[in-house]
Amino acid sequence: xxxxxxRWPDGTPSWxxxxxxxxxKAIAFYSALFGWDVQRGGEETGFYGMAELRGRPVAxxxxxxxxxxxxxxxxTYLAVxxxxxxxxxxTEAGGQVVMPVMEVMKEGRxxxxxxxxxxxxxxxxxxxxxxxxxxxxxxxxxxNECMSRDFAAAKPFYEEVFGYGxxxxxxxxxxxTVLLIDGRPxxxxxxLPDSVPAEVPSHWLAYxxxxxxxxxxxxxxxxxxxxxxxxxxxxxxxxxxxxxDQGVPFLVIAxxxxxxxxxxxxx
Numbered sequence: 547x548x549x550x551x552x553r554w555p556d557g558t559p560s561w562x563x564x565x566x567x568x569x570x571k572a573i574a575f576y577s578a579l580f581g582w583d584v585q586r587g588g589e590e591t592g593f594y595g596m597a598e599l600r601g602r603p604v605a606x607x608x609x610x611x612x613x614x615x616x617x618x619x620x621x622t623y624l625a626v627x628x629x630x631x632x633x634x635x636x637t638e639a640g641g642q643v644v645m646p647v648m649e650v651m652k653e654g655r656x657x658x659x660x661x662x663x664x665x666x667x668x669x670x671x672x673x674x675x676x677x678x679x680x681x682x683x684x685x686x687x688x689x690n691e692c693m694s695r696d697f698a699a700a701k702p703f704y705e706e707v708f709g710y711g712x713x714x715x716x717x718x719x720x721x722x723t724v725l726l727i728d729g730r731p732x733x734x735x736x737x738l739p740d741s742v743p744a745e746v747p748s749h750w751l752a753y754x755x756x757x758x759x760x761x762x763x764x765x766x767x768x769x770x771x772x773x774x775x776x777x778x779x780x781x782x783x784x785x786x787x788x789x790x791d792q793g794v795p796f797l798v799i800a801x802x803x804x805x806x807x808x809x810x811x812x813x
Contacts, residue, residue: 547683547812549602553625553672557708558732559690560625560677561670562752563606566618566792569595572607575769575791580685580754602679604686618794622690622750623668624708625677629655632669632707639706661703663696665748682810688799689753691734697721700735752796757813759784759800781805
């Protein structure tokens with residue numbers, strides 16, 4: 547388990563949060579699955595729930611505001627040092643603003659945007675709230691990736707806006723590149739395969755660490771969620787795609803012999 551006490555570098559996925567119609571139901575599901583202690587804020591925060599491990603924030607769970615047609619989804623937030631400048635760069639590079647820049651009390655400043663292929667993600671300019679402060683342990687974010695309907699348009703967009711480098715790991719079966727900052731992997735960008743139904747849009751996905759992917763998948767089912775396909779081993783860990791009991795997709799991943807344990811791992 548690694549604790550973080552400073553801002554995340556620009557372009558790094560620094561936070562994930564979930565907006566759902568039934569916040570209480572989500573809190574119960576994820577607390578049981580990941581061992582989170584979720585602290586709900588007051589009315590001034592919209593009763594936003596801060597999921598914690600060892601007393602430190604790892605993710606957020608919010609209630610969809612009344613009258614707002616927001617799909618239930620895990621949103622990935624990329625760290626930025628100047629959210630206004632980044633929003634301008636996004637629009638100039640062909641992206642769109644979904645939710646304009648807003649102040650979140652003294653916690654920070656944020657916006658929600660979309661890339662040219664329609665994948666929605668957040669921007670977070672840290673104030674008091676740095677983002678995720680616990681890594682390398684079960685229940686913490688493990689990876690974030692954008693799966694795109696237009697890989698050819700998405701790749702130059704993310705390079706122009708965030709200055710990513712790329713490590714291509716594509717094969718005959720899939721298109722995928724690792725996003726790099728100063729040569730360090732921070733996320734992924736892939737092309738949605740033709741086998742994925744057309745109604746599935748470009749989207750960002752969140753992965754969470756677990757000690758045992760198969761046991762976690764069984765727990766998801768026990769809690770009312772669903773498992774989509776079988777767990778499988780990769781060079782990065784054993785993983786399986788699941789949905790929670792409100793239909794929100796995410797992935798769980800566990801260290802395996804191929805991947806080894808991440809630095810600082812506490813399983």
